[in-house]
Amino acid sequence: MKKLLLTTLTLALIAVLSGCASTPKSTQTGKIHHIGFVWLKEPGNAAHQQKLIEAAHSFAREIPEVKFLSVGKTLPKGSPYVDASFDICLSMQFDDQAAMERYNQHPVHQKAAQEVFFPLAQKFLFYDYVSQ
Numbered sequence: 001m002k003k004l005l006l007t008t009l010t011l012a013l014i015a016v017l018s019g020c021a022s023t024p025k026s027t028q029t030g031k032i033h034h035i036g037f038v039w040l041k042e043p044g045n046a047a048h049q050q051k052l053i054e055a056a057h058s059f060a061r062e063i064p065e066v067k068f069l070s071v072g073k074t075l076p077k078g079s080p081y082v083d084a085s086f087d088i089c090l091s092m093q094f095d096d097q098a099a100m101e102r103y104n105q106h107p108v109h110q111k112a113a114q115e116v117f118f119p120l121a122q123k124f125l126f127y128d129y130v131s132q
Contacts, residue, residue, distance in 0.1 A: 030131030031067070032094040037086040039123040044087065048120045049073055052088045055112040059092070065103040068093035086125075100128070 040048050053071050060069035070091045077084035094100040103109055117124070 032097055032100050033129050033131060034092040034094065034100060035127045035129075036090045036092075037125045038088040038090075038117070038121045039085065040087045040120055041122045042120075049087055051116050051120060055116040056088075056090045058108055058112060059103070062108045063103050063106045065094055065099040065106070066092055067095060067099075 038052060040052075042048060053073075056069060056071040060066045068091075071088065073088060074084045074086050075082075092103075094103060
């Protein structure tokens with residue numbers, strides 16, 4: 001048993017020292033895309049939808065890290081494969097992960113989150129990916 005443990009530890013040490021067990025480096029090759037879905041506390045409330053849309057447009061106007069923004073209301077469900085349960089969807093693009101993190105900390109984003117998004121929304125769902 002001791003011999004097996006010693007052999008395993010020796011192989012692990014060799015792998016670490018040779019670089020085989022190194023931490024993967026970022027393989028980002030494209031832009032970061034941030035897709036968000038918002039469900040309102042009052043589903044379908046047009047005034048609340050418009051407040052969220054206006055707040056999202058302020059991100060593109062006032063936060064330089066936001067390179068692209070598209071925001072709008074859901075379409076009526078036209079297919080069993082389409083989820084139309086959300087009220088608002090937004091799609092943003094950033095140059096890299098650091099830019100998206102700066103956006104998250106930006107005062108305009110923080111203010112909109114506290115004053116518009118959190119008070120009006122019951123649920124958020126976000127997907128982030130790197131374009132290839």
